Amino acid sequence: MSAAATTSQPRRPRSGNRRDEAARLAVLHAADDLLVEHGFGALTVEAIARRAGVAKQTIYRWWPSKVEILLDTLIEDSAKRIPVPADEPTAESVRGYLRGFARFLTRDPAGKVLLALLAEAQHDPDTARSLHERCLAPRRARERAMLTGATDAGEIAPTLGPDATMDALLGPIVYRALTGASIPRGLVDTLVDALLRPRAN
Incomplete structure:
Protein backbone atom coordinates (compact mmCIF):
# COMPACT_ATOMS: atom_id res chain seq x y z
CA MET A 1 0.00 0.00 0.00
CA SER A 65 -15.67 14.30 12.22
CA LYS A 66 -15.88 14.03 15.99
CA VAL A 67 -18.71 11.52 15.56
CA GLU A 68 -16.38 9.09 13.79
CA ILE A 69 -13.78 9.53 16.55
CA LEU A 70 -16.38 8.73 19.18
CA LEU A 71 -17.57 5.74 17.18
CA ASP A 72 -14.06 4.31 17.10
CA THR A 73 -13.85 4.80 20.86
CA LEU A 74 -17.22 3.14 21.39
CA ILE A 75 -16.57 0.18 19.09
CA GLU A 76 -13.19 -0.64 20.61
CA ASP A 77 -14.24 -0.17 24.23
CA SER A 78 -17.54 -2.02 23.95
CA ALA A 79 -15.88 -4.98 22.23
CA LYS A 80 -13.52 -5.30 25.20
CA ARG A 81 -15.93 -4.56 28.04
CA ILE A 82 -19.27 -6.01 26.93
CA PRO A 83 -18.58 -8.74 24.38
CA VAL A 84 -21.65 -10.62 23.22
CA PRO A 85 -21.50 -14.26 24.41
CA ALA A 86 -20.77 -16.41 21.37
CA ASP A 87 -19.83 -19.91 22.53
CA GLU A 88 -22.82 -22.03 23.54
CA PRO A 89 -24.80 -19.17 25.12
CA THR A 90 -26.95 -20.03 28.12
CA ALA A 91 -29.77 -18.29 29.94
CA GLU A 92 -27.29 -17.11 32.55
CA SER A 93 -24.83 -15.79 29.96
CA VAL A 94 -27.65 -13.77 28.39
CA ARG A 95 -28.56 -12.44 31.86
CA GLY A 96 -24.89 -11.64 32.50
CA TYR A 97 -24.63 -9.80 29.18
CA LEU A 98 -27.61 -7.60 30.07
CA ARG A 99 -26.19 -6.83 33.51
CA GLY A 100 -22.88 -5.94 31.90
CA PHE A 101 -24.66 -3.70 29.41
CA ALA A 102 -26.44 -1.88 32.24
CA ARG A 103 -23.12 -1.33 34.05
CA PHE A 104 -21.54 -0.17 30.80
CA LEU A 105 -24.19 2.52 30.30
CA THR A 106 -24.12 3.82 33.85
CA ARG A 107 -20.50 3.44 34.99
CA ASP A 108 -18.23 3.33 31.93
CA PRO A 109 -17.14 6.49 30.06
CA ALA A 110 -17.67 4.61 26.79
CA GLY A 111 -21.26 4.03 27.85
CA LYS A 112 -21.67 7.81 27.97
CA VAL A 113 -20.38 7.89 24.39
CA LEU A 114 -23.11 5.49 23.31
CA LEU A 115 -25.80 7.54 25.05
CA ALA A 116 -24.49 10.76 23.50
CA LEU A 117 -24.45 9.26 20.01
CA LEU A 118 -27.94 7.84 20.44
CA ALA A 119 -29.17 11.30 21.44
CA GLU A 120 -27.36 13.02 18.56
CA ALA A 121 -28.71 10.46 16.10
CA GLN A 122 -32.26 11.62 16.82
CA HIS A 123 -31.73 14.85 14.87
CA ASP A 124 -28.66 14.17 12.72
CA PRO A 125 -29.23 11.61 9.92
CA ASP A 126 -25.50 11.22 9.25
CA THR A 127 -24.83 10.31 12.88
CA ALA A 128 -27.78 7.92 12.85
CA ARG A 129 -26.47 6.22 9.71
CA SER A 130 -22.91 5.86 10.97
CA LEU A 131 -24.01 4.67 14.41
CA HIS A 132 -26.27 2.04 12.90
CA GLU A 133 -23.87 0.81 10.22
CA ARG A 134 -20.68 0.79 12.26
CA CYS A 135 -21.91 -0.13 15.75
CA LEU A 136 -25.54 -1.06 16.30
CA ALA A 137 -26.11 -3.37 13.32
CA PRO A 138 -22.95 -5.50 13.85
CA ARG A 139 -23.69 -5.83 17.57
CA ARG A 140 -27.31 -6.71 16.90
CA ALA A 141 -26.20 -9.50 14.56
CA ARG A 142 -24.14 -10.98 17.41
CA GLU A 143 -27.01 -10.52 19.88
CA ARG A 144 -29.37 -12.25 17.46
CA ALA A 145 -26.97 -15.18 17.17
CA MET A 146 -26.70 -15.32 20.98
CA LEU A 147 -30.46 -15.61 21.42
CA THR A 148 -30.84 -18.06 18.56
CA GLY A 149 -28.10 -20.27 19.98
CA ALA A 150 -29.58 -20.24 23.47
CA THR A 151 -33.05 -20.96 22.06
CA ASP A 152 -31.83 -23.84 19.93
CA ALA A 153 -30.09 -25.30 22.98
CA GLY A 154 -33.34 -25.16 24.96
CA GLU A 155 -31.88 -22.63 27.41
CA ILE A 156 -34.49 -19.94 26.75
CA ALA A 157 -37.97 -19.87 25.24
CA PRO A 158 -38.72 -16.34 23.99
CA THR A 159 -42.20 -15.73 22.61
CA LEU A 160 -40.96 -12.88 20.38
CA GLY A 161 -38.48 -13.02 17.53
CA PRO A 162 -34.80 -12.30 18.26
CA ASP A 163 -34.85 -8.63 17.24
CA ALA A 164 -38.07 -7.80 19.08
CA THR A 165 -36.77 -9.69 22.11
CA MET A 166 -33.52 -7.72 22.19
CA ASP A 167 -35.44 -4.45 21.77
CA ALA A 168 -37.69 -5.39 24.70
CA LEU A 169 -34.71 -6.40 26.86
CA LEU A 170 -32.46 -3.44 26.08
CA GLY A 171 -35.09 -0.72 25.67
CA PRO A 172 -35.90 -0.19 29.37
CA ILE A 173 -32.19 -0.26 30.26
CA VAL A 174 -31.29 2.36 27.65
CA TYR A 175 -34.29 4.52 28.55
CA ARG A 176 -33.37 4.66 32.23
CA ALA A 177 -29.75 5.46 31.37
CA LEU A 178 -30.79 8.22 28.95
CA THR A 179 -33.01 9.81 31.60
CA GLY A 180 -30.36 9.56 34.30
CA ALA A 181 -32.26 7.01 36.35
CA SER A 182 -30.52 4.18 38.15
CA ILE A 183 -30.88 0.66 36.78
CA PRO A 184 -31.83 -1.68 39.62
CA ARG A 185 -30.46 -5.20 39.47
CA GLY A 186 -33.99 -6.53 39.71
CA LEU A 187 -34.94 -4.87 36.42
CA VAL A 188 -32.68 -7.15 34.41
CA ASP A 189 -33.90 -10.22 36.28
CA THR A 190 -37.53 -9.26 35.68
CA LEU A 191 -36.95 -8.66 31.98
CA VAL A 192 -35.12 -11.95 31.54
CA ASP A 193 -37.71 -13.96 33.46
CA ALA A 194 -40.64 -12.33 31.62
CA LEU A 195 -39.22 -12.38 28.10
CA LEU A 196 -36.96 -15.40 28.00
CA ARG A 197 -38.62 -17.85 30.37
CA PRO A 198 -42.37 -17.51 29.84
CA ARG A 199 -44.68 -19.37 32.19
CA ALA A 200 -46.07 -22.61 30.90
CA ASN A 201 -49.80 -22.57 30.17
Missing part, protein backbone atom coordinates in the same frame (compact mmCIF):
# COMPACT_ATOMS: atom_id res chain seq x y z
CA SER A 2 1.37 3.42 -0.91
CA ALA A 3 1.82 6.26 1.55
CA ALA A 4 -0.94 8.17 -0.24
CA ALA A 5 -3.33 5.27 0.17
CA THR A 6 -2.42 4.99 3.84
CA THR A 7 -3.16 8.64 4.61
CA SER A 8 -6.41 8.58 2.64
CA GLN A 9 -8.08 6.33 5.21
CA PRO A 10 -10.58 8.51 7.10
CA ARG A 11 -10.93 6.52 10.31
CA ARG A 12 -7.66 4.91 11.31
CA PRO A 13 -3.98 5.15 10.43
CA ARG A 14 -2.86 1.85 8.97
CA SER A 15 0.88 2.32 8.66
CA GLY A 16 1.62 0.17 11.70
CA ASN A 17 3.90 2.91 12.97
CA ARG A 18 4.06 2.89 16.77
CA ARG A 19 3.96 6.67 16.94
CA ASP A 20 0.80 6.71 14.80
CA GLU A 21 -0.84 4.12 17.05
CA ALA A 22 0.10 6.06 20.18
CA ALA A 23 -1.37 9.22 18.64
CA ARG A 24 -4.53 7.38 17.60
CA LEU A 25 -5.07 6.04 21.12
CA ALA A 26 -4.37 9.47 22.59
CA VAL A 27 -7.09 10.95 20.37
CA LEU A 28 -9.61 8.29 21.32
CA HIS A 29 -8.91 8.68 25.03
CA ALA A 30 -9.06 12.47 24.77
CA ALA A 31 -12.41 12.36 23.00
CA ASP A 32 -13.78 9.96 25.59
CA ASP A 33 -12.62 12.09 28.52
CA LEU A 34 -13.78 15.40 27.05
CA LEU A 35 -17.23 14.04 26.25
CA VAL A 36 -17.69 12.95 29.87
CA GLU A 37 -16.36 16.29 31.15
CA HIS A 38 -18.16 18.71 28.83
CA GLY A 39 -20.84 16.87 26.84
CA PHE A 40 -21.30 16.27 23.13
CA GLY A 41 -22.25 19.84 22.20
CA ALA A 42 -19.08 21.34 23.66
CA LEU A 43 -16.80 18.67 22.23
CA THR A 44 -14.67 19.96 19.34
CA VAL A 45 -11.88 18.55 17.22
CA GLU A 46 -9.71 21.44 18.38
CA ALA A 47 -10.20 20.48 22.03
CA ILE A 48 -9.51 16.83 21.26
CA ALA A 49 -6.30 17.79 19.46
CA ARG A 50 -5.13 19.90 22.40
CA ARG A 51 -5.88 17.19 24.95
CA ALA A 52 -4.27 14.47 22.83
CA GLY A 53 -1.20 16.56 21.97
CA VAL A 54 -1.60 16.12 18.22
CA ALA A 55 -2.19 18.51 15.34
CA LYS A 56 -5.77 19.15 14.28
CA GLN A 57 -4.75 18.30 10.71
CA THR A 58 -3.64 14.87 11.91
CA ILE A 59 -7.08 14.17 13.32
CA TYR A 60 -8.83 15.26 10.12
CA ARG A 61 -6.49 13.05 8.12
CA TRP A 62 -7.74 10.03 10.08
CA TRP A 63 -11.35 10.95 10.92
CA PRO A 64 -13.84 13.16 9.06
Whole structure:
Protein backbone atom coordinates (compact mmCIF):
# COMPACT_ATOMS: atom_id res chain seq x y z
CA MET A 1 0.00 0.00 0.00
CA SER A 2 1.37 3.42 -0.91
CA ALA A 3 1.82 6.26 1.55
CA ALA A 4 -0.94 8.17 -0.24
CA ALA A 5 -3.33 5.27 0.17
CA THR A 6 -2.42 4.99 3.84
CA THR A 7 -3.16 8.64 4.61
CA SER A 8 -6.41 8.58 2.64
CA GLN A 9 -8.08 6.33 5.21
CA PRO A 10 -10.58 8.51 7.10
CA ARG A 11 -10.93 6.52 10.31
CA ARG A 12 -7.66 4.91 11.31
CA PRO A 13 -3.98 5.15 10.43
CA ARG A 14 -2.86 1.85 8.97
CA SER A 15 0.88 2.32 8.66
CA GLY A 16 1.62 0.17 11.70
CA ASN A 17 3.90 2.91 12.97
CA ARG A 18 4.06 2.89 16.77
CA ARG A 19 3.96 6.67 16.94
CA ASP A 20 0.80 6.71 14.80
CA GLU A 21 -0.84 4.12 17.05
CA ALA A 22 0.10 6.06 20.18
CA ALA A 23 -1.37 9.22 18.64
CA ARG A 24 -4.53 7.38 17.60
CA LEU A 25 -5.07 6.04 21.12
CA ALA A 26 -4.37 9.47 22.59
CA VAL A 27 -7.09 10.95 20.37
CA LEU A 28 -9.61 8.29 21.32
CA HIS A 29 -8.91 8.68 25.03
CA ALA A 30 -9.06 12.47 24.77
CA ALA A 31 -12.41 12.36 23.00
CA ASP A 32 -13.78 9.96 25.59
CA ASP A 33 -12.62 12.09 28.52
CA LEU A 34 -13.78 15.40 27.05
CA LEU A 35 -17.23 14.04 26.25
CA VAL A 36 -17.69 12.95 29.87
CA GLU A 37 -16.36 16.29 31.15
CA HIS A 38 -18.16 18.71 28.83
CA GLY A 39 -20.84 16.87 26.84
CA PHE A 40 -21.30 16.27 23.13
CA GLY A 41 -22.25 19.84 22.20
CA ALA A 42 -19.08 21.34 23.66
CA LEU A 43 -16.80 18.67 22.23
CA THR A 44 -14.67 19.96 19.34
CA VAL A 45 -11.88 18.55 17.22
CA GLU A 46 -9.71 21.44 18.38
CA ALA A 47 -10.20 20.48 22.03
CA ILE A 48 -9.51 16.83 21.26
CA ALA A 49 -6.30 17.79 19.46
CA ARG A 50 -5.13 19.90 22.40
CA ARG A 51 -5.88 17.19 24.95
CA ALA A 52 -4.27 14.47 22.83
CA GLY A 53 -1.20 16.56 21.97
CA VAL A 54 -1.60 16.12 18.22
CA ALA A 55 -2.19 18.51 15.34
CA LYS A 56 -5.77 19.15 14.28
CA GLN A 57 -4.75 18.30 10.71
CA THR A 58 -3.64 14.87 11.91
CA ILE A 59 -7.08 14.17 13.32
CA TYR A 60 -8.83 15.26 10.12
CA ARG A 61 -6.49 13.05 8.12
CA TRP A 62 -7.74 10.03 10.08
CA TRP A 63 -11.35 10.95 10.92
CA PRO A 64 -13.84 13.16 9.06
CA SER A 65 -15.67 14.30 12.22
CA LYS A 66 -15.88 14.03 15.99
CA VAL A 67 -18.71 11.52 15.56
CA GLU A 68 -16.38 9.09 13.79
CA ILE A 69 -13.78 9.53 16.55
CA LEU A 70 -16.38 8.73 19.18
CA LEU A 71 -17.57 5.74 17.18
CA ASP A 72 -14.06 4.31 17.10
CA THR A 73 -13.85 4.80 20.86
CA LEU A 74 -17.22 3.14 21.39
CA ILE A 75 -16.57 0.18 19.09
CA GLU A 76 -13.19 -0.64 20.61
CA ASP A 77 -14.24 -0.17 24.23
CA SER A 78 -17.54 -2.02 23.95
CA ALA A 79 -15.88 -4.98 22.23
CA LYS A 80 -13.52 -5.30 25.20
CA ARG A 81 -15.93 -4.56 28.04
CA ILE A 82 -19.27 -6.01 26.93
CA PRO A 83 -18.58 -8.74 24.38
CA VAL A 84 -21.65 -10.62 23.22
CA PRO A 85 -21.50 -14.26 24.41
CA ALA A 86 -20.77 -16.41 21.37
CA ASP A 87 -19.83 -19.91 22.53
CA GLU A 88 -22.82 -22.03 23.54
CA PRO A 89 -24.80 -19.17 25.12
CA THR A 90 -26.95 -20.03 28.12
CA ALA A 91 -29.77 -18.29 29.94
CA GLU A 92 -27.29 -17.11 32.55
CA SER A 93 -24.83 -15.79 29.96
CA VAL A 94 -27.65 -13.77 28.39
CA ARG A 95 -28.56 -12.44 31.86
CA GLY A 96 -24.89 -11.64 32.50
CA TYR A 97 -24.63 -9.80 29.18
CA LEU A 98 -27.61 -7.60 30.07
CA ARG A 99 -26.19 -6.83 33.51
CA GLY A 100 -22.88 -5.94 31.90
CA PHE A 101 -24.66 -3.70 29.41
CA ALA A 102 -26.44 -1.88 32.24
CA ARG A 103 -23.12 -1.33 34.05
CA PHE A 104 -21.54 -0.17 30.80
CA LEU A 105 -24.19 2.52 30.30
CA THR A 106 -24.12 3.82 33.85
CA ARG A 107 -20.50 3.44 34.99
CA ASP A 108 -18.23 3.33 31.93
CA PRO A 109 -17.14 6.49 30.06
CA ALA A 110 -17.67 4.61 26.79
CA GLY A 111 -21.26 4.03 27.85
CA LYS A 112 -21.67 7.81 27.97
CA VAL A 113 -20.38 7.89 24.39
CA LEU A 114 -23.11 5.49 23.31
CA LEU A 115 -25.80 7.54 25.05
CA ALA A 116 -24.49 10.76 23.50
CA LEU A 117 -24.45 9.26 20.01
CA LEU A 118 -27.94 7.84 20.44
CA ALA A 119 -29.17 11.30 21.44
CA GLU A 120 -27.36 13.02 18.56
CA ALA A 121 -28.71 10.46 16.10
CA GLN A 122 -32.26 11.62 16.82
CA HIS A 123 -31.73 14.85 14.87
CA ASP A 124 -28.66 14.17 12.72
CA PRO A 125 -29.23 11.61 9.92
CA ASP A 126 -25.50 11.22 9.25
CA THR A 127 -24.83 10.31 12.88
CA ALA A 128 -27.78 7.92 12.85
CA ARG A 129 -26.47 6.22 9.71
CA SER A 130 -22.91 5.86 10.97
CA LEU A 131 -24.01 4.67 14.41
CA HIS A 132 -26.27 2.04 12.90
CA GLU A 133 -23.87 0.81 10.22
CA ARG A 134 -20.68 0.79 12.26
CA CYS A 135 -21.91 -0.13 15.75
CA LEU A 136 -25.54 -1.06 16.30
CA ALA A 137 -26.11 -3.37 13.32
CA PRO A 138 -22.95 -5.50 13.85
CA ARG A 139 -23.69 -5.83 17.57
CA ARG A 140 -27.31 -6.71 16.90
CA ALA A 141 -26.20 -9.50 14.56
CA ARG A 142 -24.14 -10.98 17.41
CA GLU A 143 -27.01 -10.52 19.88
CA ARG A 144 -29.37 -12.25 17.46
CA ALA A 145 -26.97 -15.18 17.17
CA MET A 146 -26.70 -15.32 20.98
CA LEU A 147 -30.46 -15.61 21.42
CA THR A 148 -30.84 -18.06 18.56
CA GLY A 149 -28.10 -20.27 19.98
CA ALA A 150 -29.58 -20.24 23.47
CA THR A 151 -33.05 -20.96 22.06
CA ASP A 152 -31.83 -23.84 19.93
CA ALA A 153 -30.09 -25.30 22.98
CA GLY A 154 -33.34 -25.16 24.96
CA GLU A 155 -31.88 -22.63 27.41
CA ILE A 156 -34.49 -19.94 26.75
CA ALA A 157 -37.97 -19.87 25.24
CA PRO A 158 -38.72 -16.34 23.99
CA THR A 159 -42.20 -15.73 22.61
CA LEU A 160 -40.96 -12.88 20.38
CA GLY A 161 -38.48 -13.02 17.53
CA PRO A 162 -34.80 -12.30 18.26
CA ASP A 163 -34.85 -8.63 17.24
CA ALA A 164 -38.07 -7.80 19.08
CA THR A 165 -36.77 -9.69 22.11
CA MET A 166 -33.52 -7.72 22.19
CA ASP A 167 -35.44 -4.45 21.77
CA ALA A 168 -37.69 -5.39 24.70
CA LEU A 169 -34.71 -6.40 26.86
CA LEU A 170 -32.46 -3.44 26.08
CA GLY A 171 -35.09 -0.72 25.67
CA PRO A 172 -35.90 -0.19 29.37
CA ILE A 173 -32.19 -0.26 30.26
CA VAL A 174 -31.29 2.36 27.65
CA TYR A 175 -34.29 4.52 28.55
CA ARG A 176 -33.37 4.66 32.23
CA ALA A 177 -29.75 5.46 31.37
CA LEU A 178 -30.79 8.22 28.95
CA THR A 179 -33.01 9.81 31.60
CA GLY A 180 -30.36 9.56 34.30
CA ALA A 181 -32.26 7.01 36.35
CA SER A 182 -30.52 4.18 38.15
CA ILE A 183 -30.88 0.66 36.78
CA PRO A 184 -31.83 -1.68 39.62
CA ARG A 185 -30.46 -5.20 39.47
CA GLY A 186 -33.99 -6.53 39.71
CA LEU A 187 -34.94 -4.87 36.42
CA VAL A 188 -32.68 -7.15 34.41
CA ASP A 189 -33.90 -10.22 36.28
CA THR A 190 -37.53 -9.26 35.68
CA LEU A 191 -36.95 -8.66 31.98
CA VAL A 192 -35.12 -11.95 31.54
CA ASP A 193 -37.71 -13.96 33.46
CA ALA A 194 -40.64 -12.33 31.62
CA LEU A 195 -39.22 -12.38 28.10
CA LEU A 196 -36.96 -15.40 28.00
CA ARG A 197 -38.62 -17.85 30.37
CA PRO A 198 -42.37 -17.51 29.84
CA ARG A 199 -44.68 -19.37 32.19
CA ALA A 200 -46.07 -22.61 30.90
CA ASN A 201 -49.80 -22.57 30.17
